[in-house]
Amino acid sequence: DFATGSQSMFQNPSVKFASINIAELDAIKQGAVAILGDAKLSLIELSAAVAGYKVPSEWATKIKSGVTIWAKQLADAINPELLFDKKTLPDSPVTNAVITQGQLIGLMNETAKSGDVIIAAAGGAPGDIQKAWDATNGKFVHLEFGFSCMGYEIPAGIGVRLATPDQAKRVLVFIGDGTFVMAPTELVTAAQEGINMTVVVSENHGYQVIRRLQMWRVGNHFGNEFRYRQEGPSVAEAGEAKGAAPRLEGDYLDIDIVKMSEGMGATAIYATTPAEIRKALEDARNIKGPVVIVVPTIQHANLPASNVWWDVAPAEVSTQPWVAAIRKDYEEGLSTQRWHA
Known part of the structure; x- marks a missing residue:
């Protein structure tokens, strides 16, 4: 799911996956050409079968360009x-x-x-x-x-x-x-x-990667940071008064x-x-x-994003306008999913 952007990344209609696995149910995932066997032995056999093969020069140039751009972004991001x-x-x-x-x-x-x-x-x-x-x-x-x-x-x-x-x-x-x-x-x-x-x-x-996912797919975050509850009425008191309890947004x-x-x-x-x-x-x-x-480490500071779509569904119905916008983006992503068989 990660490697394919929830089946959305590889849009070329000719794309095929080959999967090596000892379990048939895993080998056929993504509509892959299944190879049932030991990983090392299968790779040795495949390496011999494709000996001398080279990717088209146009594709090699595109890959090299992408690697160069990413290398600069990464070097800046990890430079202490x-x-x-x-x-x-x-x-x-x-x-x-x-x-x-x-x-x-x-x-x-x-x-x-x-x-x-x-x-x-x-x-x-x-x-x-x-x-x-x-x-x-x-x-x-x-x-x-x-x-x-x-x-x-x-x-x-x-x-x-x-x-x-x-x-x-x-x-x-x-x-x-x-x-x-x-x-x-x-x-x-x-x-x-x-x-x-x-x-x-x-x-x-705290669980900052889940907080980030909440912000991306809900527009709000809840309970993923190790923070004290803000001062105010207790949760029980707020419930009885049908009001909002103080949030977990203290120190x-x-x-x-x-x-x-x-x-x-x-x-x-x-x-x-x-x-x-x-x-x-x-x-x-x-x-x-x-x-x-x-x-x-500095919270909420992330490495450069891949900007790849991921199938994590926001609420379909909400009174919050930003949730509707997030849902629209999600549904547009759904249209890019494909089966690779």
């Missing part, structure tokens, strides 16, 4: 030395964050070495890693993106470390504070088993992930500036057991 103007963001509580999540990925990329593995699964992390991570020169990426499974990342880090006995190769788990609060439990297991891995927490005060909660991590047996480091983050990432390589690096 560029100051991000907080004034361009929606009104929200002031934090001590000085870098964006994209810039944090840039720093992790900068300090990564051949053989290192980064793991992500839920929230904004896997999409941002897919956009921004440089997987060349022996650096690996492990994404659970099919279900965006919150809580997958830390146990996956344990598994990757067990499968990677060379301790010089870093196992790097990248999560948001939302995922950490939801499922930090396996840090205890990692400490118990002496698992060497580094968990980097992007502290942006951010002071959730101390450093103390939480230490309480579960991990070494914890709080790093704010690019220099502090670089040092923390380097120091973590020489610390036994799990290390959690907490980095405050």
Whole structure:
């Protein structure tokens, strides 16, 4: 669904998908030409079958042009030395964050070495890693993106470390504070088993990718940031008076992930500036057991968008004019969907 823009991206009528899978029901998705088999063996066979094939030069030129444009946008977005103007963001509580999540990925990329593995699964992390991570020169990426499974990342880090006995190769788990609060439990297991891995927490005060989705498809957001309720009558009192209760738009909660991590047996480091983050990432390589690096990141600051349509339906009936506009945009997108068989 992500890769095809909910079946809307590939408009050429000649487009066909070939899918390799050990399960027939998955192999035939998207109307694909199904190849039932082991992924590695199937790719070896396919590589031999298309040996010598080249894409048309016109298409190659178009791809090169697109890559050049994107490379410039990405380089600017992840450069940790560029100051991000907080004034361009929606009104929200002031934090001590000085870098964006994209810039944090840039720093992790900068300090990564051949053989290192980064793991992500839920929230904004896997999409941002897919956009921004440089997987060349022996650096690996492990994404659970099919279900965006919150809580997958830390146990996956344990598994990757067990499968990677060379301790010089870093196992790097990248999560948001939302995922950490939801499922930090396996840090205890990692400490118990002496698992060497580094968990980097992007502290942006909530489930910001879902807030972004709400704004995109509803025009309002609700309950996805770790914020106190504003002062006013209680929810029960407001209900009895048939009035509106104060919204969850107060200051951010002071959730101390450093103390939480230490309480579960991990070494914890709080790093704010690019220099502090670089040092923390380097120091973590020489610390036994799990290390959690907490980095405050500027909320609502996103990497460049793909502008690809996605099948997430807004309300069909609403008294709010902006919802009607969002619905119209959604229905126009529906008309671009196609079957690829």
